Amino acid sequence: MASAGMQILAFVLALLGVFGATVATLLPNWKVSADVGSNIITAISQMQGLWMDCTWYSTGMFSCTLKYSVLSLPAYLQTARTAMVLSCVLAALGLCLASLGLKCTRWGGGRRAKGRTAMASGVCFVLAGVLCLIPASWFTNEVITSFLDSSVPESSKFEPGGAVYVAFVSAGFLFAGGSIFCTSCPGKRYGPPALIFASPDKLQQQQHQQQQQQLHPELLHPDQPQTHPEQLHTEQLHHDPLHQDQQYGGPLQPPAPDSRAGYSLQDYV
Template sequence: MRQRTVVMYVEIGCFVSCLCGWILICSTLATEYWIVSESASVVLSAGDYYSNLWMDCVSDTTGVSDCKYYPSMMDLSVFLHVCRALAVVSVIFGFWGAVLALIGMKCTKIGGSELANARVTFAAALTYMASGFCGMIVYSWWGDKVRSEFVDPYYLETKFELGAALFVGWGGSCLVICGSAVMCYFSGKESFPKRLNKQPRRPPTYMTARTRRTYMLPGSSRPTTFIIPPSHQSYSESRGSRESRGRTGTQTSQSPTTVRPTLPPIDSAV
């Protein structure tokens, strides 16, 4: 009972961690500051350029900002399409992970038996982990692209820096991955006890050619191999030797004796 209570509180903590991380990932989709570039060569013409998955924005020194969505989806790069897809998939996986966790956790008591609840929680942990990895791929790929363009001396276009949304996304993805990993361990240990708690193997048995014999079962044309333990083997050998000795003695006692007739003595006078 105490162990069940501990597991229940661990599941609650993991669920809260995954939920907070998922909320952070969702917040980055609506944040414009994925990449930021500041041009301050002239004070009056200073402005900030920033963009995200959906639009490009610019703001001047007066605080007025203007954003423009990307004009055509067919004209976008493959990099942007893949990042959009992975970000949306991360949000969807996080939502279904929360639904499965609410059904399978021990504190909700919505599911059926303990085994069924543990397996539902294990599925929720795997879904959360997929959500965290999808988000981590998006933010890491985007950050690596920005870094490579910034340090490239032959890149002549506007160079950007890492925005606040990337750091928020990295933190949210780490929360989701860590929480789902702990939840996956505890729920998997309860869902598949035979696979995780293996019984120690028995020591191997040794047999020789003397302990293996082939016999013909009655009514069967195929030989069948029986394995005779050494103790029974020695007993059967001693018993067979005694029986063979007894048979030899019986045959010796029952063998007829030949009696030779005695001739009468020859008279020396005749």
């Protein structure tokens, strides 16, 4: 099971992954215009993101246009939108569960409950990393394929922007944090195996048997002959050496008192 220090490290990595995935989802530079051939003089750079397209003009103006129509977008862009939003939601849920599953916190229940919560948070982080990695990879493949296509004019060629790299790094952070939290499975360390997986009825039956054995020890060995308390007391007296010496006048019997111990010198003067 992961230690408290490893869990804190995993929590920090997951927090960086959540922050990076959120920033990558909102950034408009998923792909930027490539500096090849003759460009338009009035525009310096063009950027396209998941939610808007932005243009930086040579005059210093910066304008963005939102993508209102979802159905008019290509399939890879629609998939990237959906996957990145789900990745952020799952990562945020994983942070909430991880805060309850950390060993250094007082809330979240006992050790076994904390272990299960930490493992659930690790699963959320891993799924969030997968959802963040898929759109980034698909988006990068589409941009590179379009760039290498000779039929696309040079003014319309783009290359991957900074948001794609942020998405890749965030997916790595989420994978690392989720993998550490997934090792927090409690297993069989926090109690006897027979008591952990036993049903309540079976536990009550075992407790009842233990109480009966304490009240009636003869139940432990039913084949041996039973001994009554009076017979047991007689046998103890029979085997007691002090009792035997006192009964038969043995060496342990105290000496008789001296008959001359009561006379003094004045009785003879």
